[in-house]
Amino acid sequence: MAISLIRTPISHPLIHSLRSSTLSSIDESLRRKRLLSSCAPSQLNPIRSEVSFCVGTHLIPHPNKVERGGEDAFFVSNYNGGAIAVADGVSGWAEQNVDPSLFPKELMANASNLVGDEEVNNDPQILLRKAHAATSSIGSATVIVAMLERNGILKIASVGDCGLRVIREGQIIFSTSPQEHYFDCPYQLSSEVVGQTYLDAMVSSVELMEGDTIVMGSDGLFDNIFDQEIISTIARCRDVVEAGIS
Structure with a gap:
């Protein structure tokens, strides 16, 4: 599975390194505090409140798939406010x-290359369309894409059972819902002519606030870990960060 832990700090327009960092959640938080503390407002260049991603990722393959590196793929981009995506190959x-991993890997590579495309225009559903059309590998995958605008609006498009949670002050304020034909048969993008397309994607949006945490992953995460366990794990990480800073 692939997980993105994301916070949305208020960032100075000149601090590109903050928006593009891909760090562990603990190291990122320490660095973020140092960066923000050095950004005193200037009378000539006042700070404009914008949001962007600070990302940590972790891939844990199924024990039977370790030798192949698993069948999931993901990408992270600092384009605009940021973009993240997860694709889960169908075993x-x-x-x-x-090889079930080939299709999701190529799909994510194409999405990463197309994220700044003028036609995409920060629309994750269009990004899915163009990335899918450019993918030539045989296979299929469930997929979720989220793109953040600098005003804090997170746009999401998903096909299948990859998921996303937004956690604010210890509560899940938003979650995606899986799409299934029937049990254990999720919607999926495929190399086959017959199958789902970007038009079948579930599209949603949510307004983020500074300090929100986003967890995105394949069904390997959400089928095995309860939401409350995710919340408590994030809380423990924050306690460790705050203890290390104080």
């Missing part, structure tokens, strides 16, 4: 001697 392709 059933292995029965046809097809």
Whole structure:
């Protein structure tokens, strides 16, 4: 599974390194406090409140898939306010001697390359369309893409059972819902002509605030860990960070 832990700090327009860092949540928080403390407002260049991602990722393959590096893929981009995505390869392709990881990896690579495309225009559903059309590998994947505008609006498009949670002050204030034909048969983008397309994506948006945490992952995360466990884990990490800073 792939997980992105994201906070949305108020950032100075000149601090590009803050918006583009890909760090562990603890190291990022320490660095963020140092960066923000050095940004005193200037009378000539007042600070404009904008939000952006600070990201930490972790990939934990299923024990039977470790040798292949797992069948999930993800990308992180600092374009605009930031973009993140997760794709989960469908294991059933292995029965046809097809590596299930190839399709999601190419899909995510294409999405990463297209995130700044003028036609995409910060629309994750259009990004899915263009990335899917550019993918030539055989296979299929469930996928979720989230793109952040600098005004704090997070736009989300998902096909299947990859998910996203927004956590604010110890509470989940937003979560995506899985799409399934029936149990254990989620919607998916595929190399096959018959299948779901970007038009089948579930599209949503949520307004973020400074300090929000976003957790994004494949069903390998959300099928095995309760939301309350995710919340408590994040709280413990914050306690460690605050103890280390104080």
